[in-house]
Structures are given as structure tokens and as C-alpha cells.
Amino acid sequence: MLDDRKLAVLRAIVEDYVSTNEPVGSKALAERHNLKVSPATVRNDMAALEEDGYITQPHTSAGRVPTDKGYRLFVDRLSQVKPLSGAERRAIETFLAGAVDLDDVVTRTVRLLAQLTRQVAVVQYPTLTRSTVRHVELVPLSERRVMLVLITNTGRVEQRVIELPEVVEDTRIAHLRAVLNSCLDGCGLSSVPEQVADLPERLPVEDRPVVATILSVLLETLVERHDEKIVFAGAANLAGADFTTGLRDVLEALEEQVVLMRLLGETSPDIPSALTVRIGSENPYLHGTSIVATGYGSGDKQLARLGVLGPTRMDYPVTMGAVRAVARYVSQILAAS
Amino acid sequence: MLDDRKLAVLRAIVEDYVSTNEPVGSKALAERHNLKVSPATVRNDMAALEEDGYITQPHTSAGRVPTDKGYRLFVDRLSQVKPLSGAERRAIETFLAGAVDLDDVVTRTVRLLAQLTRQVAVVQYPTLTRSTVRHVELVPLSERRVMLVLITNTGRVEQRVIELPEVVEDTRIAHLRAVLNSCLDGCGLSSVPEQVADLPERLPVEDRPVVATILSVLLETLVERHDEKIVFAGAANLAGADFTTGLRDVLEALEEQVVLMRLLGETSPDIPSALTVRIGSENPYLHGTSIVATGYGSGDKQLARLGVLGPTRMDYPVTMGAVRAVARYVSQILAAS
């Protein structure tokens, strides 16, 4: 059904269409890629490919354009991820190495990825739930207010101001801090609730209201940040491209954390570092766009996801190469810090 | 030269053009606004206004369109800021009141402003330099690493990981923390450098290298964040509007912190809470767009700026009302926390 030459034709169509953004005809195809066959033969193959739904023509007597199914086949079987050039790799490395804190790492990563791919880059902040507590700090602000600061092993810092139910002097605060730390230090964020469950009972009665207040804020912080923060960059790259779905819709999706989250998708449980590619209508939330994403994180734990979003007509090999490389480098950086 | 009726005509032209986005002709003008005069008279006035450069026609025999100069006159003399409706005020208040920390305040503010004005909203994070130190925290991470956390009275938290030149046990860290706090608590960020200048000399010799390292990071943090973080929202609102300068340029400017900073401009020293309006070419960095901005901050201190960016053809009274109102509310919130 699909012999080698038909696949070669499909590959050529995808490559040409991606680079020219114009429907590609049989003649130009036979010329540019030296297929050693005549345009007529190519036409026959094209008819077969169209029959099978891999390509389509915008209107009668125009060239062919890949369908989503065609891109899918191209990505799965006809292309291989294109590695970055040495210069690019070095640029990534030095650029990311300059980051001073987690915020900075994420910001730099997203910009880098946008610039590298000339698409919209999307990066999810490392999930709290998979990281562990490195330190809990209680800072007295006034008689009845303290600030809770939670520091994780990924360098993330969360803070909340807490109104206490009663006046608490600093020494008691210091004591509570010590208790909290001995209880939570190094424990995974997801196990924090069980760790602190019986904490009030182990403390003197008079401390319990205060502890209860603090704990409720602490737990709230964990839950709240469970659905994670996501940032994007490179929206300017949308200006040139034309989407089947309106530009407005894309921009709106980018500003909706929830939608973005869905777009990035779940890490595949078996191979978390695998590249996920969603093409056009495969993507349920934003038609006419494609997404290349992957998980990243320090060591073997995948902490979050990053990727790029662009028109269906994108250079998949290059984009996939860039996403994979950036994910690796940022994982390194996170592991080191 | 410019009698009352001519001004009324200009006002009518601006209002009509803003609402219809089409060049406005003499006939429609005389009808819609009851000017009590005939179209012919209006035409004479229009000729005069065009002579003076307040309006222009895209081509012969089309209606008139306000020039930047025309908008300027309109904003300065022909319009008054339109206050928000009661429902809108309440919505703002409840929406902002739900914020849990500074990040959240800023995020909510920028979204709110974007939604309210249907333009791109821009909010600068409150400046560190004008705020004061509320607490300095040193958190031991490992033998030779500590995390420096700086908490300001605006609720902002800055953190940095510090590599120490030698192994330092926790009690020494605790002591240093106490020293730093007694030295810096409540002092303005801009006066931190002088406050800590003689600190090493006042400490035992063996502590000096460690202190020097910590202080250098601390000072670096202050300088680095001096040029402030800026966020925006509502880019989707650009999709409809058409700019004389390309959409791409606008999006690029939005992602460039530095440009954005310049766009928001400086707070006028005398009346920091005054609204700044830059119209079209008055804006040196991004032609064809207008900016309505103002300072905000707790109490009488202006901490930062916020505003919106939109096409020159925008509804200035409404936009100005929204910007002013949001600035007031967010100032209140900051003062309270």
C-alpha cells in the first residue's frame, strides 16, 4: 500500500510545504527532490496518499498540503529529531548557567526556547508535590502576625502572612519553628499532611490554636499551588503565522493557566522524558495548533513539563530537537542547585 | 480661533471615531450629536480644525479622523475621566481582596485591568528601593550553603543561595542572623549599603570572610532588582485592534522588560498619583499606540506604576477611569497588608 517511494513523496511534501507555506505540486516536487521519476508518477502516488488521507488539496487544481494524519506519519516514521548545533548548545549552557534562582531559571528557559524555535514557548514551574521540604521558617512580623516561608529542595520559596488567633511572643515562635522543621525537614511535600496530622496533640494545649492556624495555612499553600504556575514567552512569533483558529483564541489560551496546563498534557508514566507531539486536531483544546512538549526535572523525577506551541505547519524535527535539548539542560541545572 | 462650537465638533469627531472606527463625515456628525447647525457649517469648522492639525482625512473625500494632536486636546480639555459604575467598583474590591500574597496581588491587578479596559494591562512590581526591611533570614541548607531570604514591608520576598567560603555551623549562622536583623530591621532598602558598611569591622575577625560573602550577595540582590519586574496581561485584546506599527512590534515590546519600563514612564515628581497619558507619536518607543499610566503605592509613597497600552483610537475617559480606580484600590490593599 505505502511503498517506500510514496513515503518519500510524503516526506518531500511535508518538507516543502513547511518551508514554503504553499501547496506543493507534482512538478516542483519531482524537480527539487531528485526522485528519479516523472511528475506523472508522482501524481499517481499523490492520488494514493490523498486516498489514504495523508494529504489534501485546498481546492481542485492546487498543490497538495499535508493533513494532520500526514504530519503524524511524518513525525512518527519519516523524520528524526534534529540535534542542535554546537554553537547553539554552548549558547544554551552559558545562558542557563547564569540564572540566580528558580524564578530566573524558568524565565530564562522560556525565553531561550522561544528564541530557539521561533515559536511560543511554555514552561511549567516545577511541581511542589514531588519536591521535598528543605526548610520551614516562621518570621514574626508583629505581635499577632507571622510570615510562613516554605523552602523546597528545588529552590522554590512560598510565603504566606498568617494572622494568629492570639499574641505569641518570639520565643514560642522559635520553638514552633524548631518543631515544624524537625517534623518536616526532608519530607516529600505530598506527605506533609500526614506528617503534621498529629502534631497538635503532641504539643501543650495552649499552643494548639496557634499551631492549628499555622498548619491550616501551610496545607492551603500546598493545595493551592498544586495546579501549577505556567509561563510563556515568544507571543510575538505568532504575529507572522496564520492559524486556522483565530489569533485571538490562541492568545487567550496562553493567558489561561488551566488551558495551558491541559495543552502541555500529562507526562507519559512509562517514559517521562519522551517527547509528546500533538498535531492539529489531535489537540482537543486548541485546534489548528501543534504542541511539542516533554517532561523535565532533576534526576529521574520528572518535576514539570515544558514545550512549544505553534502552527500545525511547523518544522517538527528542529522543534523537537530544541525542546529535548532545553529540557535536558534545565534538568541538569536543577539537579545541580 | 477655536470657539466653543469647533471644540464641540472635535469632541464629537473623537467620540464617534472611537466608537465606530470609521472616518466621520459632516452629515452623520450633525445628525447624531444635536449640534443645531447644518452639515455645511460643520464642514467649515472641520476645515478649520484640519488647518490647525487636529484632524485629518485619510484620503480626499473621506470623513475626518483625529490626529494625535486632536486626541491630546480632547484628553486635556474636552473630556473628563469617567468614574466606574458601582458594580464595577465592588467587583474590583472583592477580586483584589482575595489576594494571598504580593505575587497574587500583582497578578490579579493586571488581569483585572486588562478585563476592565479590554486593552493590554501592564503592572510594575512595587520597587524594593522605597520599601523597608522587615526581616532578614539565613537558612542553612548544607554545611557550606545558606539561603538568604529578604522580606520587605510590602510583603515581597527575595531569596538567594549563597556558597560560603568555609564550613559554618548553625549557631554561628543564627548569631549572624540576629546581628543582621538588629542592624537592618526597619531600615529603608536604599540605606542598606551604608548600614552594613562597617559591619565586618564590628565582628570577630574569624567571621569576616563569611559576612563579606553574605553582604556582597545581599547588596547584589538589591541592585539587581532595582530595575523592576513587569508583567502584562490581555494580549488577546490586541487581536482585534489594528496598529499602525505592526502587531509583532507591540508583542515584542511587551516581552521586553526594558522597553515596557520606558513605556510606563516615570512618575511625575510633584503629583505621583496623576494620570500620565501618552498619545501615539508622543510615545518615543512604540508609535501608533497610546498609554495611560499612573503611579500607585501604599500611603503617600509611590512604589511603582501601572497602566494600559492600546491603540491610539481608544476610549480615553473610560480607560483613564479604570486605571485610576484600580491604582487606588491596589494602593489600599498594599497599605493594609
Add this chain to the structure above:
DNA sequence: ACTTGGCACTCGGGAACACAGAGTGCTAGA
């Protein structure tokens, strides 16, 4: 059984053209 050249057909998009309508400037009169 494929491949190739030839040929008629289709359809999109650009150029040429006409035309209606909105808007103007000007002049003469109230």
C-alpha cells in the same frame, strides 16, 4: 505491472473596468 508523455479540464487569483455612494469644497443667498 509500472512508468511516462500527452492532453483536456478546473479553478483560484489578478487585472481591468464600471459604478454607486459618501464626503468634500465652493459659491451664492438668507
Add this chain to the structure above:
DNA sequence: TCTAGCACTCTGTGTTCCCGAGTGCCAAGT
């Protein structure tokens, strides 16, 4: 000083026409 009328000038739209790229199919060639 305002108004009414009138001739003029454009843009935008709809129509028509034609070119050319590209196709599908058929018959001949290997």
C-alpha cells in the same frame, strides 16, 4: 455668520475576463 445647493473626487465593491498552475485520465512505452 450660517445655510442650501451643486459639481467633483475619491474608495470600495462587484463583474468580467483571462492566465496559468495543477490535476486526472488515457494510451503508449519499457
